[in-house]
Amino acid sequence: MDALPKRSPTLPPARTLAIVGLVLITSLLLVRHLAGIDGAGAELALSALLGIAFGVVLQRSRFCFYCVTRDFLDRRDARGLLGILAALAVGTLGYHLLFGAFLPDPASGRLPPGAHIGPVSWVLAAGALSFGLGMALSGSCISAHLYRIGEGSMASPLALLGALAGFVLGFLSWNGLYLDTLQAAPVIWLPHALGYAGSAALQVALLSLLTLLLWRAHKGPAMDGQAREGVWWQQRWRPHVGGVVVGFIAVLAYLRLGPLGVTAELGSLARTAASGSSGFPLRLEGLDTFAGCATAVKETLWSQNGAFVVGLVLGAFGAALSGGDFRPRLPKVPEAVRALLGGLLMGWGAMVALGCTVGTLLSGIMAAALSGWLFALFLMLGTWLGWSLRKRLDG
């Protein structure tokens, strides 16, 4: 047995402590401000707090769907993907735990309140494919771009700008897609047919199988190796630790507020900005009848999702400062173009799929929605296509 090195636990330098403390205080002041808003204050403050926690975890554990997929495709390093599976497993069990309380009888024909269980059709597959391509082009998915803003990335705001435009394209195509396909598309929730025990068992079995396959394919560093060298406040968390915490945050958010998602506010901003201009549909048919990252024309400054996203960026910013990951950098022109274009593809995809890797994939699969699994499948396909394309272009 190796003897542990005997040294007293060090503290981060005073400069780091001070600057991280400042971000923390700013975040808490925001939470306090939100708590004071009449009527919705408690929910807004809680959203921001969960957002901060989510941002810290994403940044510390590098919970980035594209990065971890690329690790696997490039180097057969499966640790990041296993982290996502860990999040899904914890979330699946937690959601089923809550479902049992929220809706004791899953066969009643009702759906659990607010859970992201979406319509299953080719539109969802196309949206996921577009999203996967977009995240490969732009370098990460929307939630990862949000935490990258906290790391000082200048390409990420461009990607989000592209996503706003993509959302507008999504709204423009919505009515046709809804009337042709989505209106009649089935909304499939596994516990309807299988019961809670059945759907939880099926999902855990599937996730276990995927874990086994990934484990066998893994060629990267040892599974128990440190993610990164350095002192404790700079070390990245191991991916599965991040995954487990993400699963917990998702379940707690569903208990108190609603499923996690990061695109509702983005979509609402796009919808608010575009509505009223000529050619923008006066009515988005049936959009409000589906559960997912719902968008609305904004009437108040703060929404729950807005508070969550701002909290996410602040949390990631604090975590990045602590870890020495805050490195503002201007993108080169090709990177900027890729970010914008990728953002556009992601925005369209997230709009027609009613969410992104967080709202449709994580929150959907945790809720035992078939839509979540279908999104995951076509997302992987799109990501692989985008990855191959980039390799060909770069190499």
Added chain:
Amino acid sequence: MKRIRTLLATATLLLASHGALAAAADVLVSTDWLEKNLNDPKVRVIEVSVNPGQFERGHVPGAVNFAWHTDLVDPVRRDIVSRENFEKLLRSAGVSQDSTVVLYGDTNNWFAAWGAWVFDLYGIKNVKLLDGGRKKWEAESRPLAAVAKQPAAGNVKVGAADTRLRARLPDVVAAAEKKSDVALVDIRSADEFQGKVFAPAGIQELSIRAGHIPGAVNVPWAEAVAADGTFKPVDELRKVYAAKGIDGSKPIITYCRIGERSSHTWFALSKLLGYEVRNYDGSWTEYGNAVGVPITNLAGTVWGGK
């Protein structure tokens, strides 16, 4: 002859008001009473709210959830729930012949009052409204539970609906055309009543005309409640409505946009003041679109089509 009628009316009024004073305690329960009686197996608490996901994340401990737009209506016929389905629903909620049912909900008990009206239509006894509803319960930081329990099935029997509590379009048209002696109470906002708007802010405009039923008086529902959401005392309520000529001397019909807010006023007028009241659940979404019926529009914006 006229004197006798006046005398009779006064006597009825006196009787009604006397009955009403006893009635307030019979049809309303306070948040305090409910918290003390939560463990009484004979008390069945039912939440009827309009916002989804609220009951699941926290409700009065032991309460069951009724979704008004699926449980209490027949959405295909646009009708109240059928006798069979209502009986099934109540039994699965653990309601028995000797139960005391307490209804409560969000948005000032609008839909809970709608529920109370449906319960009354079907002749269910011992149904009370939680005064102040969910809002007051939360404001007083009383406990909420997040786990819904399936109660043991009840044995309540539901009879045929008593149509005397429900106004239909012909009843309302007869009142509008002065063919029947009925007082109409429009409980919507002044802007809706005058026809300046077709629907409250943020609500779909579902009628093609704006305005109100001829002869109706406007007493917005909120005039029946105090600042904390509880009903005003009976004497005060009587004055509020008497000021608009609604004194129970003739039968009353209440209406709003879809019939839920007017249930709240129906409750105040019929259960607390003891007047003879029918709720018109078709309300403005039916009347405002009906063919060949008169309306009054004070704002001059009669027709919504272009």
